[in-house]
Amino acid sequence: MAKNLLSLLLLGLLVNPVFAATERIVYHVHHTDDGSFRRVISNLENLQQGMSDQQLEIKLLLQGNSIQLLDPKRHASALQQRFNTLLASGIGVEVEREYLNKNPQLKNAGVQLQVLDSLFGRIIELQNQGYLYITP
């Protein structure tokens, strides 16, 4: 009887989506030096590879001029291809409205963007929703 009860307990636990283990991460970028793009790509690839046993939901928040990381003309084709692969895996990109308006060419860069009025407010909101926060 004890075995049956334990089996029922486990069944009750397993039917819950928590065991699908979705990890939500907000990745905050606020530097625009030459190494930034490479570091961002490497970090995101490492996250996906290192946590491949889990479902990942990553939001890439680009503060200020780091929005220029989205400009394909600034990067070597190999790096850009890796970035495109990351975007295709479902990473969401969010940028500040003020800086998108300063860089209108990025509106047509082929990247679906969420536009923010308050980036810090968005970071707080996501952390309150349980997103883990990381910055390069």
Add this chain to the structure above:
Amino acid sequence: MKDSHHNSDKPISDELINAFIDHQITNEDRLELLSHIKQDDTLAKRICEMKQLKELTQHAFADIPAPPRNSEQVRSAFPRLAAAIAIFSLGLLLGIVGIYSSQHSPASLLASAAQQVQTRVLVHLTSADPASALNTLANLQQLLDEYQHNQQSVMVEVIANGDAVQLLSSTSPAIAQRIAELTSQYDNLSFAACKNTIDQMRITRGLNLELLPQVKLIDSGVVQVIQRQRDGWTYIRG
């Protein structure tokens, strides 16, 4: 029929007679008993009376309804079924709690409770890049204005260590002016610089930083960052 005197070596027991009536007797015993019956009227009468009593008893209880099927089995299974349902429900409940907990870290859960009153935000500066710092200060003002507009309470603390402590000194006039403007406008905004870093800069680089009057000195920036997060503050790198 002969009289009741019989010459049996052993008495005929009621048990034997009942077995004879119920046809649960060996053939040998049956033949012997029939032989006795022929010779003993009293025995024959006794057997008839017992057979009649048995038939009357069976007739009297013929119409009693049968008990409910498996009633005892149902009664004994109910506690186990109730326990199984309770255990399964417990598992579901634990999972629901787990879902909620996975979406809200313990610190943020506590913070959320406090945030019904106040949101507390720690902004951590480590770089001395003025453009990045000015952008961070602009974001801070947006945040403060947003909370003010929504009539929500927020407290923001900016902590600088590493090269960023230079931003909070008189060596960066543009930053100094912005900090003066912001602290005069928002009483829920504060700045702190790491004493360990300042001491280290004096020793290793010969820099004697004069902090802005709006900046307080704390012993260790990283310790403050850890303690604030432990206390449920939201952490942002600026």
